[in-house]
Amino acid sequence: MELLHHLLSTALSTVVDVLPIVVIIFGFQLLVLRQEIPNLKSVLVGFAYVLAGLTLFLVGLEEALFPIGKLMAHELTDPAFISGVDAPGQALDWDDYIWVYLFAAAIGFATTIAEPALIAVAIKANQVSAGAIGVWGLRVAVAIGVALGIALGTFRIVTGTPLHYYIIAGYVFVVIQTLFAPRMIIALAYDSGGVTTSTVTVPLVAALGLGLASTIPGRSPLIDGFGLIAFASLFPIMSVIGYAQLSEWWVKRQQQQISHDSNKNDH
Amino acid sequence: MEQIRQLIDSILSSVRDLLPIVLVVTFFQLVVIQQPFPELARMITGFLLVVLGLALFVRGLEQALFPIGESIAYAFARKGNLFWLLTFAFALGFGTTIAEPALTAVADEAARIAADGGVIADQADALESYSLGLRITVALAVGFAILTGVYRIVKGWPIQYLIIGGYIGVVIMTAFAPPEIIGIAYDSGGVTTSTVTVPLVTALGVGLAESIKGRNPMVDGFGLIAFASLTPMIFVMAFGMVI
Numbered sequence: 001m002e003l004l005h006h007l008l009s010t011a012l013s014t015v016v017d018v019l020p021i022v023v024i025i026f027g028f029q030l031l032v033l034r035q036e037i038p039n040l041k042s043v044l045v046g047f048a049y050v051l052a053g054l055t056l057f058l059v060g061l062e063e064a065l066f067p068i069g070k071l072m073a074h075e076l077t078d079p080a081f082i083s084g085v086d087a088p089g090q091a092l093d094w095d096d097y098i099w100v101y102l103f104a105a106a107i108g109f110a111t112t113i114a115e116p117a118l119i120a121v122a123i124k125a126n127q128v129s130a131g132a133i134g135v136w137g138l139r140v141a142v143a144i145g146v147a148l149g150i151a152l153g154t155f156r157i158v159t160g161t162p163l164h165y166y167i168i169a170g171y172v173f174v175v176i177q178t179l180f181a182p183r184m185i186i187a188l189a190y191d192s193g194g195v196t197t198s199t200v201t202v203p204l205v206a207a208l209g210l211g212l213a214s215t216i217p218g219r220s221p222l223i224d225g226f227g228l229i230a231f232a233s234l235f236p237i238m239s240v241i242g243y244a245q246l247s248e249w250w251v252k253r254q255q256q257q258i259s260h261d262s263n264k265n266d267h
Numbered sequence: 268m269e270q271i272r273q274l275i276d277s278i279l280s281s282v283r284d285l286l287p288i289v290l291v292v293t294f295f296q297l298v299v300i301q302q303p304f305p306e307l308a309r310m311i312t313g314f315l316l317v318v319l320g321l322a323l324f325v326r327g328l329e330q331a332l333f334p335i336g337e338s339i340a341y342a343f344a345r346k347g348n349l350f351w352l353l354t355f356a357f358a359l360g361f362g363t364t365i366a367e368p369a370l371t372a373v374a375d376e377a378a379r380i381a382a383d384g385g386v387i388a389d390q391a392d393a394l395e396s397y398s399l400g401l402r403i404t405v406a407l408a409v410g411f412a413i414l415t416g417v418y419r420i421v422k423g424w425p426i427q428y429l430i431i432g433g434y435i436g437v438v439i440m441t442a443f444a445p446p447e448i449i450g451i452a453y454d455s456g457g458v459t460t461s462t463v464t465v466p467l468v469t470a471l472g473v474g475l476a477e478s479i480k481g482r483n484p485m486v487d488g489f490g491l492i493a494f495a496s497l498t499p500m501i502f503v504m505a506f507g508m509v510i
Contacts (some may be wrong), residue, residue: 013368016366017366017463020362020363020366021463024355025339025359028339028351038334038338039334042331043331043335047331048327049323049324049326049327050323050324050327050463052320053320054320054324054462056316057316058320059316059320060312060314062313063310063312064309064311064312064314065288065314067306068292068296069292072296072300103291106294106295107288110290110291114285114287114288114317116321116324117460117461117466120332120466121465123328124333124466125489128473128485164441164449167437171437171438175431178427186486187485187489188489190426190430190493191492191493194493197457198369198458198461198465223450225450226451227450227454229454230450233456233457
């Protein structure tokens with residue numbers, strides 16, 4: 001009964017969220033473009049799938065994942081857990097938080113793999129590149145970026161260094177990487193920064209940041225609790241460009257080997 | 268028969284997508300925190316809903332969101348009216364952001380910070396107008412971003428110059444913005460792009476690049492989301508300076 005109520009109210013709010021998009025699209029189709037939507041019936045059924053899918057997805061996350069994820073973030077950042085049994089009450093150093101960094105990286109990776117918006121972009125990139133960019137290759141590259149980013153972000157909260165130093169250093173790194181990147185990947189890499197953080201990742205990561213900032217002395221949850229999302233949007237750019245560079249290098253190496261081998265056969 | 272097989276396939280791939288989360292949560296709960304799962308039955312029900320939901324969403328993606336984005340891109344390219352194309356781009360960015368629930372949550376949080384910092388009065392109406400102002404700022408930023416991104420595709424400009432220009436803008440604004448807004452501004456870039464907007468906007472960009480002569484969908488078609496996650500940072504810091 002409670003679940004049914006949850007489903008209905010989420011369905012309603014999903015419809016309200018999607019409404020502006022539907023109004024804009026149909027408004028422009030009918031008033032400006034003056035054309036009928038091709039395959040209207042199939043598109044409407046597809047829209048119903050999207051709405052139903054998002055609703056079930058969100059309700060499921062709120063039932064299953066968010067409560068336990070937030071509870072874990074809370075327990076792992078609890079000073080009593082971090083200092084352990086052997087040294088209760090001692091002042092904590094940044095290296096006492098090793099489980100927090102590991103959890104941050106693991107949950108960042110796992111939630112990114114499940115992120116529907118990233119699945120969409122990966123499918124599109126696979127189609128457009130005629131298979132050169134693998135759906136899973138891209139998703140794993142992005143997820144590794146998010147994992148590193150969030151782990152570093154929690155380290156920043158623990159040490160209390162200013163956010164903008166990290167982000168600006170990251171920008172400098174991205175700019176240098178761009179100079180050497182294959183041209184084909186650049187736009188997609190920049191996009192993957194924005195795609196990673198939506199439905200699944202944001203609530204859990206925000207809980208982790210706020211939990212950390214509120215248990216470490218001297219941190220303000222309101223100021224230090226933010227910023228993890230920024231890390232999660234920056235690091236995938238680097239990891240996706242890195243993925244492209246690695247696969248380019250790999251292809252070149254194999255080609256060299258093949259030509260090397262055939263040279264040998266010639267002699 | 269074919270349909271049932273498709274359904275089973277998409278459910279299996281959803282299970283694969285969600286497996287990492289299950290492994291991570293199980294490992295940390297049982298091995299690190301060493302506690303049993305509370306409400307296991309509820310978690311399993313929830314997990315089944317997530318699997319089914321993801322499978323349906325991916326289905327709808329290919330059947331509705333991608334085709335719509337593409338057909339609009341083709342129609343605008345055929346019509347050749349740049350003004351209406353840019354108007355559409357701005358409306359799509361603004362309209363989808365202003366109602367975004369994640370943004371509303373961040374904006375309310377930001378209003379509380381501003382009130383605690385004494386920037387605005389700690390009263391309900393002051394908080395509300397600050398939060399609304401912030402949401403409109405971000406929505407304008409995203410509208411502007413999609414507009415710029417679409418214009419870039421039409422002109423064929425290399426994306427990196429614009430993005431690096433944006434980075435320089437962020438760095439300069441960071442030097443002048445009040446410190447309490449910086450964390451929120453940096454995060455606001457990530458929360459703007461929702462699950463429904465991303466596939467639509469991606470299909471729009473790729474469709475435009477495919478239908479305009481001389482553009483490569485891989486090099487020119489992507490990048491709209493990148494703009495949408497960059498401009499809000501600059502706009503929000505500007506908002507923090509003005510208030």
